[in-house]
Amino acid sequence: MSTDNITTLRQDLKAQIISHLNLEGRTVESIADDMPLFDEGLGLDSIDVLELIVLMDKHYGVRIADPKQGREVFQSVATMADHIQANR
Amino acid sequence: MEGMRILSTTTYRNGRFTVDGKELASSTGDIDQDLTNAWAAMKVELPRFVRMDRNSKLVSIAAAPFFTAEGIITKYPKDRIGMVIMGTHGSMETDQRYLDQLLAENHASPGLFVYTLPNIAMGELSIQHGLHGSGLCLLSEAPDVGQLRDACEILLRDHDMEAVICGWANIFAGSAVATFMVVTTGKEGNWDNDELERIFNEHG
Numbered sequence: 580m581s582t583d584n585i586t587t588l589r590q591d592l593k594a595q596i597i598s599h600l601n602l603e604g605r606t607v608e609s610i611a612d613d614m615p616l617f618d619e620g621l622g623l624d625s626i627d628v629l630e631l632i633v634l635m636d637k638h639y640g641v642r643i644a645d646p647k648q649g650r651e652v653f654q655s656v657a658t659m660a661d662h663i664q665a666n667r
Numbered sequence: 668m669e670g671m672r673i674l675s676t677t678t679y680r681n682g683r684f685t686v687d688g689k690e691l692a693s694s695t696g697d698i699d700q701d702l703t704n705a706w707a708a709m710k711v712e713l714p715r716f717v718r719m720d721r722n723s724k725l726v727s728i729a730a731a732p733f734f735t736a737e738g739i740i741t742k743y744p745k746d747r748i749g750m751v752i753m754g755t756h757g758s759m760e761t762d763q764r765y766l767d768q769l770l771a772e773n774h775a776s777p778g779l780f781v782y783t784l785p786n787i788a789m790g791e792l793s794i795q796h797g798l799h800g801s802g803l804c805l806l807s808e809a810p811d812v813g814q815l816r817d818a819c820e821i822l823l824r825d826h827d828m829e830a831v832i833c834g835w836a837n838i839f840a841g842s843a844v845a846t847f848m849v850v851t852t853g854k855e856g857n858w859d860n861d862e863l864e865r866i867f868n869e870h871g
Contacts, residue, residue: 600718600778626778633777
């Protein structure tokens with residue numbers, strides 16, 4: 580995938596996360612590619628992870644089967660995009 | 668046991684939010700906007716508020732004044748604050764949304780699913796304020812003051828609670844109503860069935 584494509588994927592992913600998780604007040608521009616999704620980053624919680632799993636499955640056709648894999652995938656938008664790119 | 672005392676009362680009636688009689692928010696006629704406005708009036712930073720279901724929003728709003736810096740309940744240990752919340756429909760509105768989404772899209776949002784229990788709103792309160800006390804979630808056709816009194820008395824007497832957030836919360840079919848109070852014990856009680864009936868009749 581080209582740099583342009585991965586950039587587009589990350590932007591799309593940010594927009595989907597904002598929409599699916601109803602992150603009121605957040606914009607695509609306010610989410611850095613490497614910003615942690617949890618705690619001091621976007622502040623997501625365990626329920627949000629379930630939403631992200633559904634989002635990746637329904638919107639990008641990529642499933643997370645192994646919970647251990649989830650820890651690596653859901654670190655940031657960049658890691659999510661990398662996983663989507665590698666698996667769809 | 669000693670008498671039971673009401674320390675503070677909040678009421679939310681379709682957008683009009685009052686704390687001990689003082690109005691903090693008024694109705695716009697839009698249920699979602701009203702809930703948002705009432706929460707904004709409390710000036711509490713809670714990012715996940717926008718993602719809660721309406722029942723949890725209503726309960727969070729009605730209880731919020733008790734937990735402000737000068738809130739009446741903050742002097743009690745977090746593990747000695749109980750909850751008794753009664754309503755008619757519980758999570759019915761969210762249950763319906765969940766079913767509608769399931770039928771329309773063949774899957775439902777996990778974020779919606781977690782709110783499909785009537786006592787989840789109490790869980791939200793516990794998480795928000797770090798409460799560890801005992802609690803009861805009760806369903807009733809109308810405010811049952813006798814049952815509310817009994818439940819609060821049991822928590823205060825038998826579960827070592829020092830204060831109880833007690834009240835009525837119901838949201839369904841475009842109507843959102845809550846009346847909450849903080850109850851504790853004291854030599855001079857001001858809480859009997861007549862007083863409770865008066866509060867619920869006055870505030871809905």
